[in-house]
Amino acid sequence: MGRKRVMVAMSGGVDSSVALAKLKDEGYECIGVSMQLWDYSRKDDARGGTSGSCCSLDDIHDARAVADRLDVPFYVVNVEEAFSKEVVDYFVAGYLSGQTPNPCVKCNQVLKFEVLLKKALGLEADFLATGHYARIIKDNGVHKLLKGVDPEKDQSYFLFTMTSEQLSRVLFPVGDMTKAEVREYARARGLRTSDKRESQEICFVEEPSYADFLSSRVSARAGEIVDASGRVLGSHAGLFNYTIGQRKGLNLSGGPFYVLDIDTAGNRLVVGPIDGLYSGSLIAREINWISESAGRAFSEGGLEGISVKIRYRHTGVISTIRPFDNGMARVDFTEPQKAVTPGQAVVFYMNDEVLGGGWIERAIK
Amino acid sequence: MNKIYFDHNATTPVLDEVFEAMVPFLKEQWGNPSSIHWAGRGTRKAVEDARESVARLLNCTPLEIIFTSSGTEGDNHAIKGLAYAKKDKGNHIITTKVEHPAVLNTCKHLQKDGFDVTYLDVDTDGLIDLNALKSAITPRTILITVMFANNETGVLSPIKEIGDIAKEKGVTFHTDAVQAAGKIPIDLQKLNIDLLTISGHKLYGPKGVGALFARRGVRLVPLIHGGHHERNRRGGTENVAGIVGFGKACDIALKDMDREITHLKALRERLEKGIAEKIPHIKVNGHLEKRLPNTANISFEFVEGESLLLNLDMKGIAASSGSACTSGSLEPSHVLLAMSLSHELSHGSVRFSLGKSNTAGEIDYLIEIMPPIVERMRSMSPLYAAAK
Numbered sequence: 184m185g186r187k188r189v190m191v192a193m194s195g196g197v198d199s200s201v202a203l204a205k206l207k208d209e210g211y212e213c214i215g216v217s218m219q220l221w222d223y224s225r226k227d228d229a230r231g232g233t234s235g236s237c238c239s240l241d242d243i244h245d246a247r248a249v250a251d252r253l254d255v256p257f258y259v260v261n262v263e264e265a266f267s268k269e270v271v272d273y274f275v276a277g278y279l280s281g282q283t284p285n286p287c288v289k290c291n292q293v294l295k296f297e298v299l300l301k302k303a304l305g306l307e308a309d310f311l312a313t314g315h316y317a318r319i320i321k322d323n324g325v326h327k328l329l330k331g332v333d334p335e336k337d338q339s340y341f342l343f344t345m346t347s348e349q350l351s352r353v354l355f356p357v358g359d360m361t362k363a364e365v366r367e368y369a370r371a372r373g374l375r376t377s378d379k380r381e382s383q384e385i386c387f388v389e390e391p392s393y394a395d396f397l398s399s400r401v402s403a404r405a406g407e408i409v410d411a412s413g414r415v416l417g418s419h420a421g422l423f424n425y426t427i428g429q430r431k432g433l434n435l436s437g438g439p440f441y442v443l444d445i446d447t448a449g450n451r452l453v454v455g456p457i458d459g460l461y462s463g464s465l466i467a468r469e470i471n472w473i474s475e476s477a478g479r480a481f482s483e484g485g486l487e488g489i490s491v492k493i494r495y496r497h498t499g500v501i502s503t504i505r506p507f508d509n510g511m512a513r514v515d516f517t518e519p520q521k522a523v524t525p526g527q528a529v530v531f532y533m534n535d536e537v538l539g540g541g542w543i544e545r546a547i548k
Numbered sequence: 549m550n551k552i553y554f555d556h557n558a559t560t561p562v563l564d565e566v567f568e569a570m571v572p573f574l575k576e577q578w579g580n581p582s583s584i585h586w587a588g589r590g591t592r593k594a595v596e597d598a599r600e601s602v603a604r605l606l607n608c609t610p611l612e613i614i615f616t617s618s619g620t621e622g623d624n625h626a627i628k629g630l631a632y633a634k635k636d637k638g639n640h641i642i643t644t645k646v647e648h649p650a651v652l653n654t655c656k657h658l659q660k661d662g663f664d665v666t667y668l669d670v671d672t673d674g675l676i677d678l679n680a681l682k683s684a685i686t687p688r689t690i691l692i693t694v695m696f697a698n699n700e701t702g703v704l705s706p707i708k709e710i711g712d713i714a715k716e717k718g719v720t721f722h723t724d725a726v727q728a729a730g731k732i733p734i735d736l737q738k739l740n741i742d743l744l745t746i747s748g749h750k751l752y753g754p755k756g757v758g759a760l761f762a763r764r765g766v767r768l769v770p771l772i773h774g775g776h777h778e779r780n781r782r783g784g785t786e787n788v789a790g791i792v793g794f795g796k797a798c799d800i801a802l803k804d805m806d807r808e809i810t811h812l813k814a815l816r817e818r819l820e821k822g823i824a825e826k827i828p829h830i831k832v833n834g835h836l837e838k839r840l841p842n843t844a845n846i847s848f849e850f851v852e853g854e855s856l857l858l859n860l861d862m863k864g865i866a867a868s869s870g871s872a873c874t875s876g877s878l879e880p881s882h883v884l885l886a887m888s889l890s891h892e893l894s895h896g897s898v899r900f901s902l903g904k905s906n907t908a909g910e911i912d913y914l915i916e917i918m919p920p921i922v923e924r925m926r927s928m929s930p931l932y933a934a935a936k
Contacts, residue, residue, distance in 0.1 A: 214862075219877040247876070258858055259877035305855045305925050306862060 188212045189310040189354060190303035192295055193250065193257075195242025198314030200249045200376040201365045202356040206312055207253050214306065215250035215257040217243045218294060220266040220387070239386075249374050262298055269293040271387060278397055278423035281445035282526025285341075286385055291315075292344040300352060310354045317342055317537075318358035319350050326350035328473050328537040333361040340495050343530045343540030344471050394424045406450035408435065411443065411459060419452045427546075428460055428522030445525075461519035462548050465493070467512045467529045467541030477531070477538035482506060490532040491516070493523055493543065504531060512541055549864040552910045556750075556903035557699050557727055557843060558868055562793065563752045569796040570754065573789035581786050582777065591788045598795025602759050605729065605798040606744065608736040614760045614778045615791050619726035620650040621771065622745030622760040623693075625782070626722045627654045629768030630691050630743065631663055634720070638688035642719075644668045644676055644705075645886040647695050651724055652882075655693070664688070673835035674703035674887050681710065685717050696725035696734070696744075700883040700899055701834030702843025704728070711740030720766060726750055726758075730801035731840050732809065742766045748790065752904070753797030757790035808904060812841040815902050815911055820844050822915035827922050829935075831893060833884060842902040847884075847893040850932035851925045854878050856898055859921045865914060868899045892931075 189211045191203040207213050243259055250257035270286050270293065277284025295313060303311040316331030317339040326347050331337040345353070357365050369377030388396045397403075403421025410416055417435045419425065422445050424432070429442040433454060441460050444453035472478030480486050485505035491514055492499045500516045507513040514529060523546035530540035553561070573594060579587030581595050599610040606613075616622045631641065643655050645667045655665045666684045668676045676694065685692075692714050694705050707723060714721035722743035725734060730751030736744070743766060747758040762768060762781070774783015801808075820832055829849035848856060853869040854877075860867055869878055884894040900914075926932040 222879075243876070256861070258861075260854060260858075261877040261879065301928060302855055302858075305852075305928060306858055307924075 186210060186212045187309045188214070188307060189312050190214045190216055190299070190306060190308040191255075191312045192299055192314075193217050193246035194314065194382070195239075195245040195376065195379075196314065196382060197369050197374070197376045197379050198316070198357050198365055199246070200314070200374045201360075201368045201372075202312050202314040202354075203249065203255060204253055204368065204372045204374065205356040206354070207255060211310075213253075213255045214303075214308065215246060215253075215255050216299065216302070217246045217257075217259045218262045218266070218299065219243070219259050220263060220294075222263060245376050245379070249376055252374065253372075260299070260302060262294055265298050266290070266294060274385075274387075275397060275400055277526050278393075279401065279447075281422055281447035283426045283524045284526045285528055286387075288341050288344060288528050291341050296345060296349045296353065300349065304352070310352055312354040312356055314357055315342065315355045316358055316362075317355050318535075319353060319355060325475070329358075329535045330532070330537070331355075331358045336362050339532075339537045340492055340528065340530050340540075343473070343528055343537055345473060346471070347473065347475070350473070394421075397423045404450060406452070408433065408452045408454055410440075411453060411455050416440070416454065422447060422450065422452060425452055427524040457521075459548075460521050462516075462523045462546035463519050464513060464515045464547040465523045465529060466507055466544045466547065467514060468510075468544045470510065470512045470539060470541040472539035474533075474536065474538040477533070481512070486531075486538075489538065490534075492530045492532065493520060494527050499532060511544060513547075550913070552865045552906075552913065554900040554902060554906065554910075554914070555866045555868045557702075557899065557901035559749045559755065560752045560903055561905070562749075562754055563797065563800060565800060566753055566793045566796045570789045570793040573792050577788070581788060582775065591786075594792050595786050595788060598791045598798075601795035601798040602746075605802050606734050606736050606746075606761055607738075608761055609764070611779070612736075612761050612764055614762060614781045615786060615794075616758040616760055616782060617756055617787070618758045619648075619724065619745055619747035619750070622726075622747070622758050623648070623650040623722075623724055624654050625760050625768065625771040626743040626745060626762070627651065627691065627693055628658065629771055630720050630722065630766070631658055632769040633767045634690040635663075638686075638690040640664045640666070640686055640688040641691045641693065642666045642668065642681065642684050642689060643693045644670060644695070646670050646674060646698055646700075646703075646883045647693070648699055648724055648726070651693055651695065668694075670886050672888050673838070674698060674701050674833070674883070675835060675838065676705065678706060678709055678713065682713055682717075685713075685719060689717070689719050691720050691722060693722040693724070696723045696728035697732070697840050697843075698834070698883060699727045700881055701845045701887075702727070702840035702901075703834040704732075704838045704840065707741065708739055714742075715740040727840060727843075730798070730805070731812075731842060733805065736761065736763075743768075748794035748797060751797050751801045753794040754790050757787050757794045759794070804904075809841045811904075812902050812906075815906055815908065816842060816844050816900075818908060818911045819900060819902070819914065820846070822911065823918060826915055826919045833887065833889065833893075833897060844900045844902075845884075845897055846900070847889065847897045848922055849893060849896055850929040850935065851896045851922055853895055853897045855925055856896075856921065859925070860898075860918075863917055863921075865917075868901070869897055 193199045193215050247257050270290050274284050274286045300311045315338045316336040318329040320327050330339045407415050408417040408419050425442050440454040443455045443459045487503045490499040491502040503515045505513050525543050527543050529543050531538040577590050579591045581592040599613050602613050603610040697704050720742045724745045726747045729746035742763045744761040749755040772783045831847045833845040881894050
């Protein structure tokens, strides 16, 4: 009974396949688990055969085959209800309130590190493992979240909501590998997912675009497109079709115009030249500090010289972070940033360490 | 690790005698039963002997038995076959909300094809209201399909009464008896049943074989068109080995039935009593008397049935809950929800379905390991803390 038991969350992709293989090779007692996010029997929600997204029926099939190959017990757990409520509803509500939500962070936060982690502990597992490219280290008894070693693949941005309690129960076995190494490991172990295509975009948005997905759930309300002075330039087809910084699909003469603001109260889309996209600061809500010392410094006045990422593919900008009203934070960039987008995550880094993060409430021009 | 199997409503192990009976038909006796020559004679006789065995179990004539590939096929054949055969007479079908998906989804399919379907409610015991059935019948009603015994709870429908009502109103009556056959007596001479579905692997026979009883004179449009097999009622060369095994399993079920009923009832009582004594906040689902002798469906408050099943599996105990999705995960039970169980209790249900080989020692082992598992899972539930 000396062996540690670990539940491995398997999406059916190569990363979580290798996470399982590595842990198995390291001598852990493994249990493979996939999440059923949708009722696959419903034709109108036909996620069944989707490839290129995670957790479809085909992906569950792949995950099961990998677990079988590695001789690991495998279960599919039904999390439809939580997924629909916590991820899809959040996604729809976000767009309806003029934001650009990030359902992947939400899915990690709730589905993986709350629902699945609880299931793991319920099965007397010591850990939950996922295939994320991020690392957890223990430094002087404190668990820290670090970037993955592969700079192209680092997924720490999506993990800023984690708590130190969660970090003490979670393993990221591929965090210290590059994608190429992961694929090589999978090939060496003969895993069928070794050359599988990477999942793209948002897993439940199968329609041509997220806007089509939203159109199938809520009715669009057309309105005016205006410039910063309020002059009407054209009309829009429903605000959820747009995101900050968008240029294409505005159908305006002149320009080029970019979406600068989504005014849900007035049902107006504010556009203008590219200069208007730049902001020097932002306000973020629901701040989570993974690093206790950073959290303390924040509440005692603020932090300087912090690298801040305002979207997944952002390279980061050195900033100052200070407390704002109602537990929110104000982030001042050392140089203006393009397309600060409400609803996306803002994540705070010190070198490789994720100190914490929050959700962008608004940009300050 | 000890392996204990408490999921006999899902499937049963093939008995040794059944396996032995099948072996010759997987090797030496390979002839086509439809052939006129020596190679087919032996297999033809074997199929007809098996037909007699199935008929004996149900107390009907062998000519009323059509061999199928599964319970699902039997349900499809009965429901679609009757609906299409009688579509000039009417388009209304009556069923219940607690049927097996083989019946529910067949009915749903027919709705897309112009048929009207009434889904009767059940009470908190899982039983339909006979008056509701009577008032649902219209001059357009052509079929009533109500399961003999429920797969999740074991609850027995009032089959005699439903048959009498159907006969009086001149409506065809089909019952899915997949869970009942072999477990309790079914006497087709005493019951007004026109169509009845059974399956081989639920009564210690092999998978891939079942039977549909179609009372003499009941006309069905075939589901599978083909050669003259099964007296033109079901095309396809017979699954001889499967049919032979099925027949053998029916013989044994009939012979051992009384003894098994006593055995299973005693084990189930031990299980339900033991769990009730050791674990608070539980509820046994379904009518306590009108039930199959082997099925115990128990809700554990403040616990997810799925997590409980995974924990039991890790200890080598096979049990079940609801029905499995295409992915292999569990759907919330439509049966328990139809019985007006709270969402909570429906999610916290586990089905133990016992069988021949189970022992009192196995039940005692279950009762020993369950309480700490349930307690640990409850300790993680905020609702439980609040209730305490």
